[in-house]
Amino acid sequence: MSERPGPQTVSPVLLGEGGGEGNWLPVTAGESGAAVFRSADGTRYAKCVAAADAADLKAERDRVAWLSDQGVPGPRVLDWHTGVAGACLVTGAVSGVPADQVSAADLRASWERIADAVRGLHELPVQQCPFRRDVDGMVAIARDVVTRGAVNPEFLPVEQQHTPAAELLARLVPQVARRRDQEAADTVVCHGDLCLPNIVLDPQTLDVSGFIDLGRLGLADRYADLALLLTSARETWTDEERARAADAAFAEKYGISLDHDRLRFYLHLDPLTWG
Numbered sequence: 545m546s547e548r549p550g551p552q553t554v555s556p557v558l559l560g561e562g563g564g565e566g567n568w569l570p571v572t573a574g575e576s577g578a579a580v581f582r583s584a585d586g587t588r589y590a591k592c593v594a595a596a597d598a599a600d601l602k603a604e605r606d607r608v609a610w611l612s613d614q615g616v617p618g619p620r621v622l623d624w625h626t627g628v629a630g631a632c633l634v635t636g637a638v639s640g641v642p643a644d645q646v647s648a649a650d651l652r653a654s655w656e657r658i659a660d661a662v663r664g665l666h667e668l669p670v671q672q673c674p675f676r677r678d679v680d681g682m683v684a685i686a687r688d689v690v691t692r693g694a695v696n697p698e699f700l701p702v703e704q705q706h707t708p709a710a711e712l713l714a715r716l717v718p719q720v721a722r723r724r725d726q727e728a729a730d731t732v733v734c735h736g737d738l739c740l741p742n743i744v745l746d747p748q749t750l751d752v753s754g755f756i757d758l759g760r761l762g763l764a765d766r767y768a769d770l771a772l773l774l775t776s777a778r779e780t781w782t783d784e785e786r787a788r789a790a791d792a793a794f795a796e797k798y799g800i801s802l803d804h805d806r807l808r809f810y811l812h813l814d815p816l817t818w819g
Contacts, residue, residue, distance in 0.1 A: 556581055556590040556625075556632050582637070588622060591633045598631035604759035605633050607675055611761060614668055617661075617754035640753035644740035644780065651740075651780050654750035655790060658743060659797035661752040662773065666732040666766050673733045677762030679723045679813075686713055686816035694819030701812070709816060716813055723809055727765040736760025738769040739776035767803065771810035 556568045568590060571580040578601070581590040593601045602624075609621045619635035626632075643651060643658065689695055695709040704712055735742065737760045744753040774791050781787040795802045 555579070556592060556634070587637050589619070589635050589637055591635075592630060593632075594630040595628065598626060600759070601631045601633055603675075607758045607761040608633075608635060610674070611755075611758060614672075616665055616668070617752065618758065619754070619756055638744045638754035638756055639746070640744040641747045642741045643743040643745050644776065646745060646747070646750075646780075648780050648782055648786070650745075650750055651777065652786075652790065654745055654752070655777075655793060656797040657751055658773075659794045661743075661755075662735075662738065662769065663798050665735060665755065666769070668733040670731055670733060670763055673763050675762035677734055677736045677760055677764040677768065678731075679720060679727050679765060679768075682764075682768070682813055682817055683713075683717070683720055686716075686813060689816055689819035692819065695816055696818060699815035699818055701815075704812070712812065713816055716809065716816075719809055723765065723806070726767075726806065730765055731763050732766045732769075734760075734762060734764040734766065734769045736762060736764070736768070738773045740773070740780065741776075765806070765810070766800075767806040768810045768814070770798075770800075770802075771807045772814060774807065775811055 567584045568581040569584060571582055571589070578597070579592045581592070582588070583590075591601065591604075605621055605624055608619055611618055612620050617638070619638055621633070622636055623634035624632070625634075643654070646654070690709045690713050693709075697705045700707075700712070735755055735758065737757055738755075742755060742757040744756060745751065746753050774794065777790060778787045781790055791802065
């Protein structure tokens with residue numbers, strides 16, 4: 545669930561990133577509350593937030609820097625500004641096109657390369673990752689979002705959009721102890737929001753250019769990533785038969801036998817954590 549344009553009141557210029565307003569263009573796609581801008585030459589992005597959200601943006605900055613240091617392709621931190629107006633993170637752009645913007649044929653051609661890239665991310669040494677995205681933390685966030693009545697029904701599976709969010713969360717709670725045990729046995733470095741818009745492809749070679757939108761990166765059950773990726777890809781595949789074939793191809797290349805109950809759990813938990 546990538547960037548959503550927030551109120552365009554906190555700009556890179558206001559927060560100390562020079563070059564003039566004309567050098568920054570607002571980004572109009574995505575789903576976070578930050579104000580996101582692209583430099584006119586397309587080489588940089590600036591993500592700006594009000595002061596109340598500065599700590600969260602700093603945490604994202606630290607994740608971007610850490611992942612870059614691990615050799616995983618993605619954005620690099622170029623600058624950081626804080627002040628009474630808020631905070632602004634400037635990163636280098638990842639060249640290419642988001643994977644949700646390519647055709648089904650091109651996505652299928654890149655699918656095994658995506659599986660390789662995701663496996664490479666998940667194979668990073670967990671002992672070196674200082675960030676967490678564990679199931680208990682996700683459930684705690686979901687409780688807060690549900691309590692505040694802030695769940696966005698559009699993020700839910702279609703069949704759940706008319707069910708009270710509190711009921712959806714209550715259905716998941718009895719599974720948490722089992723998911724906690726599975727996570728303990730299978731913790732990896734997860735992207736945290738591994739949907740197609742956050743995977744950038746080289747439009748010529750269809751190789752993975754990098755992962756973006758890293759604010760939720762941390763140690764978690766690999767299925768927290770796999771559930772979002774496989775479901776996101778279903779918006780590109782032309783029918784369910786092709787989607788199932790793609791799931792099987794991904795699993796074979798990634799090297800896993802898919803646990804569909806775990807996929808379903810994380811698919812249903814994730815939408816309750818946005819709000």
